[in-house]
Amino acid sequence: MAKVPVQFTLNGAEKAEFVDSGTTLLHALRDKIGDTSPKGGCHQGTCGACSVIIDGELRLSCLTLAETCNGATITTTSGLSEGGVLHPLQRAFLDAFATQCGFCTPGMIMAARVLLDHTPNPSRDEVVEALSGNICRCTGYEPIIQAVLTAARSNSQHAA
């Protein structure tokens, strides 16, 4: 099998691995690097559980080949908290009881993170749009929408 090198920055740390050519980023992250925070819910691009942030953009790691990420900067949910302190989004998900089984949660948080990076004070419609590629089967979405709106409010209070 043809192994190819992949090298990128993951949550601030340099990572270098050899993977089979054609390996998805999702597999590389989970099986090679050991970051299991992105989840494989469909491998079709229809559930969003594998969402990660690549160079500032929300991407589906299940449809992204690892070797196309050379030199990229990648953020996953496991890299969101710093020094044991939860990111405001993580805090908001906790406080809003926005997780049940938790399987969609890392992907939801990634989608929300990108939204808030570009739109610090989103409207409800903007939150709905930002989460629209992510499936949740437990919550009925409302607590998740509320969590993102709450995180945005707490962010803007921080800034002020």
Added chain:
Amino acid sequence: MAIRRGRGVAAINYPTGMNLGGDPTQALVHSTPTGNFMVTLSSVDLGQGMKQIMAQICAETIGVPTDRVVVDTADTDTGPHCMGTFASRGTHRAGNAVIQAAREARQVMLEVAAEELEVNASDLETDGEGNILVKGAPQKSISIFDVALSAHFKRGRSISGRGMFLIPRSYPEKETGAMKPSTCYAHACTVAEVEVDDETGEVTVLTVKNIFEIGRALNPKMVEQQLVGGSWMGISHALYETTEPYYPNRDHGGTDFNQYLMPGPGDLAQTEIIVLERPSADGPYGAKGPGEMCANPQIPAVANAVFDAVGVRIDTLPITPERILRALKAETPN
């Protein structure tokens, strides 16, 4: 084009636990040397929050704060038998087993405390904050931390308990069907308000008002989680979901989340949840199982609301725009 509005109601009940019983669950509880408590089970947490609820039940029964309880579950090498997490049985069956085990452990804990305080165990009570007090003389007390240390290193007592809950199995009588399906029932009534586009058959659920009677809301925020998510799933069942859209024809079954339809975050009805609590006689702190029934009443309520709006009955699920449009066209032939 006309957008027509209607509303419908439905009322239901739902049995708690595996139908006809015969579904045991066990629990073990023991204290650590510093007075924390371990609950050992083999029940599975599906995301509904089983672990958290078992911790709260154990904590209440022992008389300690919930954060002093750790739940170890879903391991067949360590956890005693549980029939499984299904049929709205988790909280009811495992909860009862945990209470029984915790009571036994509490009794030992009180006996050790009684020896330390030189009183009768029956004269002691817990303050829920980690202390054991003499009834009527709360200045005479000992912390559970110290009781556990004493039990382990001084008195050689195991602060532990075993719990087993079993509803005896009922066998339906062949000719009459006499049987005992369940020991307690949860209840619900839902009113749904919809808009129907009579040119496309599209339905928008505007509001659902759900009243659920669930015995006891052991953790109200977690109950709310399940009820809100369940209400969404009920609406989803009513209007969207099937693996075989042309049943009984097997063709065109969806294979992904694009084809398997469920309401998206832009389709949410304004949802109101009201909870009543009539404690069940055999439920842990009166709890019944809310997990399944919360997704049922929305289906007929939405169906009845669609009729109220456009005057056609769709008696086949899901109530798709196509079924509504066909019914409307059948009523007023061109």
Added chain:
Amino acid sequence: MALALQTFSTVKDADAALKADGARYLGGGTLVVRATNEGDVSLLSFVRSTEPSLSTIAVSGGKIRLGASVTMAAIARHPDLSTLSPAARAVGGPAIRNMATVGGNLFAPAPYGDFTVALLALDATVSTDGGDQPLETFLAKRDDSRAIVTSVDFTLPKGGGFCFLKVSRVKPKGVSVLSIAAVLEQAADGTVSTARIALGCMADRPMRAKAAEKALLGRRLTKDGIAPALAAVGEGTSPITDPIASAWYRAQVLPVHLGRLLLGQVAGMETKA
């Protein structure tokens, strides 16, 4: 056989590599990586090109050139392409739009390919290294197409002449029950002088509604004026049946939605899509 990805700096070299058995062009990955994930063992290798022109949006006057690797997200946020933004945002959720490309959308089977419906109404031209052809011609033969699409060219209509509607069951991101794009020009007296209407889900790939276009010429955009076009819009269609809707349903609601679009009754939907 293990999969392989081959990356070429020029389209020409990538075109040559694509001739190999089982080679497929990797755009955003939403079609071909999904295929291999789902066990399509006929797909043996991915080929891609990093030629910069593929990712370029060129705007000159009303003329637009979209490189084939341009993503839906890039179109949606481009200040000069706001007219097209609803059609670009009709594709997938935010992550998919960061990946899905113009070139890939040309090949997406119904019920996908909403952006191509818009391009068809815009009378776009598709370019490969082998030459240019009208989008309609390209679509008819797309299953046999082996050459890498390099760009799509079209002219944006002036004023409010372009409208787009996607109807889906799930909001805000659901696949199409149908999609409609229209380019309309009106004479000074308000009658329609030019009409191009494209439909999604009304066949296995986007198609033009030529009978409806013809029926609109010389008519006003009023309930009575558009009636002949609505009556004719189903001509030549063979809507798909899938888990979203049946051919019957799609055929039934096509004139309803076209009517609403032409009468401007879906202004809200246009931007929500």
Added chain:
Amino acid sequence: MELRKNYFADQRKDDLHEIGQPRPRSDSPGHVTGKTAYFADRNFPGMLHLKMVRSPHHHARIRSIDTSEAEKHPGVVKILTAKDVPHNVYTILILIQIGPEDETVLADGKVRWKGEAVVAVLAESERAAQEAAAKVKVDYEVLPAVFDMEEALKPGAPIVNEYHGQNHYLYDSGECRKVRFGDVEAGFASADHVLEQSYQSSPIEHAPTETTGCVVAPEGNDRFTCYTNTQAMFFTLDNTSIILQMPGSKLHFVGGTVGGGFGGKVDVIVEPIAILGAKLTGRPVCFVYSREEEMQISSPRAAEKVVIKDGVMKDGRIVARKVTGYTDAGAYSRHSPYGAQKGAGHYPGPYTIPNVWIDTYCVYTNRTPSSAMRGFGVTIGDFALEVQMDKLARLIGLDPLEFRFINAYRDGDMKAHRQPTEGAALIECMQEASRAANWPVAEKYLAMSSYAKGA
């Protein structure tokens, strides 16, 4: 959410320390940081991937299976067919004495639904397993199939499952589970109106975001640890023990947090074959359903048909209710005989009706076996019952909500299955609904109570 504490306050203690308190969930910090471990987050060196070769036909005889090409495929380690499974014909409810065994782990001689597992391929990579699976040659003789429950119950219909011999489950009570209470025909005869209506549903998928699966690791001491997202640990362990003819002491099942279940993970499907693969290869094995498998192969909620015939008086009293329920089990029983029977215990709904007749059937057809789902045996029945209630109310010109008060069960009322009602609260839910939805009802209904009749 609001808690309405004014109802049933006399029956409840509200001064508890931990119960009734909105404590934060102990598992949420793991969820929001991506640290919660799901079964698929375990990865072992040398782990094999299992892919299933499935039937492309709804009903067919298997003339032959040729795995020779697949076995030679690079990366393939083991290929399993029916003969490799020690106890290949099983049924999950045998543990509670609901037989007969009627389902094959891997198809043996016949397939009964499109998607049925025929051959299991274990390979070094998913890709190698998929490629090898494509090389397995199965020669089928296609048989007539039946998809419609009514067709399946007609004489001369193709027999779906020979282990039953007819296209319905045989209860000890006969072809259906029966409930007989009062005299339903006399009730219809005395009624002012009789309304018979039929209701139908289609199969529904649980669609958890995490698909069904397991990871199995040989422990080196003849024991196997199976990391699984089953909803029922010992249920799965004990069935695996039967299927593999392996003492339960050799099996160690580890669950944890499951990425959504909704009843979809109570079948015992992936674990036995994955453990068998691990046993025969000595290697860790991963068997995870693809999303497509989760959607179309995993058991859905059964399609149901419910026929309700009611006799109702002008004053709103329902005097007779006859319900015939049909549960589409698909090709195998799984939990469906239990679900159909649960329906019999649920009808006629939360209403007190003096004359009741209930028949519930579990029917076999050539489709994906159905099984448990949230509200099993009740959800579709409630749809039928409550739409029927709406029709009855309109038929006699009563307000639909008031009509339900007239018939609502209360403590002490005898149910059709001959249990006295206890702990009823339907009336109070409806009273609160009347208020919350601004749906006025007559004062006398607001004065009612579940506690006792005549209030």
